[in-house]
Amino acid sequence: xxxxxxxxxxxxxxxxxxxxxxxxxxxxxxxxxxxxxxxxxxxxxxxxxxxxxxxxxxxxxxxxxxxxxxxxxxxxxxxxxxxxxxxxxxxxxxxxxxxxxxxxxxxxxxxxxxxxxxxxxxxxxxxxxxxxxxxxxxxxxxxxxxxxxxxxxxxxxxxxxxxxxxxxxxxxxxxxxxxxxxxxxxxxxxxxxxxxxxxxxxxxxxxxxxxxxxxxxxxxxxxxxxxxxxxxxxxxxxxxxxxxxxxxxxxxxxxxxxxxxxxxxxxxxxxxxxxxxxxxxxxxxxxxxxxxxxxxxxxxxxxxxxxxxxxxxxxxxxxxxxxxxxxxxxxxxxxxxxxxxxxxxxxxxxxxxxxxxxxxxxxxxxxxxxxxxxxxxxxxxxxxxxxxxxxxxxxxxxxxxxxxxxxxxxxxxxxxxxxxxxxxxxxxxxxxxxxxxxxxxxxxxxxxxxxxxxxxxxxxxxxxxxxxxxxxxxxxxxxxxxxxxxxxxxxxxxxxxxxxxx
Ligand SMILES: [Zn+2]
Numbered sequence: 074x075x076x077x078x079x080x081x082x083x084x085x086x087x088x089x090x091x092x093x094x095x096x097x098x099x100x101x102x103x104x105x106x107x108x109x110x111x112x113x114x115x116x117x118x119x120x121x122x123x124x125x126x127x128x129x130x131x132x133x134x135x136x137x138x139x140x141x142x143x144x145x146x147x148x149x150x151x152x153x154x155x156x157x158x159x160x161x162x163x164x165x166x167x168x169x170x171x172x173x174x175x176x177x178x179x180x181x182x183x184x185x186x187x188x189x190x191x192x193x194x195x196x197x198x199x200x201x202x203x204x205x206x207x208x209x210x211x212x213x214x215x216x217x218x219x220x221x222x223x224x225x226x227x228x229x230x231x232x233x234x235x236x237x238x239x240x241x242x243x244x245x246x247x248x249x250x251x252x253x254x255x256x257x258x259x260x261x262x263x264x265x266x267x268x269x270x271x272x273x274x275x276x277x278x279x280x281x282x283x284x285x286x287x288x289x290x291x292x293x294x295x296x297x298x299x300x301x302x303x304x305x306x307x308x309x310x311x312x313x314x315x316x317x318x319x320x321x322x323x324x325x326x327x328x329x330x331x332x333x334x335x336x337x338x339x340x341x342x343x344x345x346x347x348x349x350x351x352x353x354x355x356x357x358x359x360x361x362x363x364x365x366x367x368x369x370x371x372x373x374x375x376x377x378x379x380x381x382x383x384x385x386x387x388x389x390x391x392x393x394x395x396x397x398x399x400x401x402x403x404x405x406x407x408x409x410x411x412x413x414x415x416x417x418x419x420x421x422x423x424x425x426x427x428x429x430x431x432x433x434x435x436x437x438x439x440x441x442x443x444x445x446x447x448x449x450x451x452x453x454x455x456x457x458x459x460x461x462x463x464x465x466x467x468x469x470x471x472x473x474x475x476x477x478x479x480x481x482x483x484x485x486x487x488x489x490x491x492x493x494x495x496x497x498x499x500x501x502x503x504x505x506x507x508x509x510x511x512x513x514x515x516x517x518x519x520x521x522x523x524x525x526x527x528x529x530x531x532x533x534x535x536x537x538x539x540x541x542x543x544x545x546x547x548x549x550x551x552x553x554x555x556x557x558x559x560x561x562x563x564x565x566x567x568x569x570x571x572x573x574x575x
Pocket of ligand 1: 217
């Protein structure tokens with residue numbers, strides 16, 4: 074048996090408005106080479122200046138990953154030539170990363186693990202090369218955008234663990250509001266390295282895998298690579314230290330380049346940027362950015378609201394959804410529902426009806442906060458159903474109309490006359506009318522009752538109650554209707570003989 078060691082290097086694009094060392098707009102999808110200036114184009118004599126927001130966001134991620142934040146941090150120049158990097162060096166961090174020695178707990182799908190974080194460092198992104206048939210085009214809009222690189226220790230053992238790590242890291246940075254986590258657009262990119270060896274012999278020769286632009290490809294690429302390396306060792310062949318690419322069309326990794334000697338990037342401190350020493354105000358700003366993280370929040374949802382693990386996890390998958398749920402749950406309590414009842418009902422509506430409504434409207438779960446059906450509207454509707462002031466069927470109809478017309482469901486219910494009918498006299502009248510129209514069924518119920526056939530009696534009674542609901546537009550309280558029906562079916566008890574009138 075072999076032991077595998079998987080490490081990940083994840084680059085995340087920080088959601089700053091401007092680039093990390095100049096004032097250019099930081100955005101995807103703009104016309105090529107429109108967000109550029111002499112600084113990010115590397116003209117001679119220009120001076121970079123650090124974007125404080127990028128530094129704060131980087132430190133927030135580092136702190137959320139339980140890293141120690143250094144008392145002093147600075148930047149280095151990493152020298153190499155590539156056409157997408159106009160300066161011929163990248164401003165990055167080498168000796169004093171923003172965070173070191175942290176960890177991320179990952180949990181789910183039968184996996185529970187602590188993955189150590191070696192370091193997080195801030196750097197600038199390179200531009201983008203677009204290869205056409207005859208030429209290669211360059212777009213420098215991305216050059217100089219703020220990137221945070223997160224490097225793990227080789228603590229994962231399977232493709233599934235690495236996939237879960239990526240998913241939970243993605244959820245974390247989205248919770249922190251520092252990255253949109255869009256892997257397809259490249260705002261979260263992962264490279265993996267994997268080595269296998271006989272158990273107890275430590276790391277084997279390391280193979281890097283690139284081009285893993287979805288968490289699924291991370292799992293598939295690593296699973297493939299572990300099998301490939303195992304087969305080599307089984308056959309007594311060595312694993313070559315190299316860089317491989319994931320080919321998503323062939324579901325396999327392919328050789329990209331055999332590892333030359335480690336690059337000498339000639340790092341030296343960036344002379345145009347000062348050393349940064351976070352002061353108490355900065356550290357407070359970092360602390361303020363540390364919202365309640367997804368994993369502890371899931372645990373709290375289970376404890377505080379009595380939700381099952383899967384439901385709690387589904388609600389906490391997206392911060393906006395979890396926030397919406399909590400706002401609605403608090404309101405449902407003020408509307409008279411118990412905390413557990415309100416929470417269970419809201420979770421149910423959110424994960425079924427609301428999910429469908431959002432997807433129909435083309436709104437992602439992250440956009441639920443600005444959806445037409447606000448938390449207050451949903452809480453009020455769910456409470457009306459729970460308190461039996463409207464039937465479930467009419468409640469669902471009100472939900473659909475409230476979403477469609479951007480209206481308050483309670484006023485739709487009033488306007489449509491869908492409020493549950495509890496007036497005993499009115500219901501009694503409806504029951505008598507139904508009994509007249511369904512005289513044969515009434516006789517059958519009486520016969521079933523006389524014969525002691527409880528099952529048949531119950532099903533026939535349910536049919537009659539259904540008819541009463543139908544006659545009242547689904548509004549009659551079924552309990553009151555049932556009581557009236559029961560009275561009607563019970564023969565009057567014999568009257569004691571009256572004394573003769575004098
Ligand atoms: Zn610029």
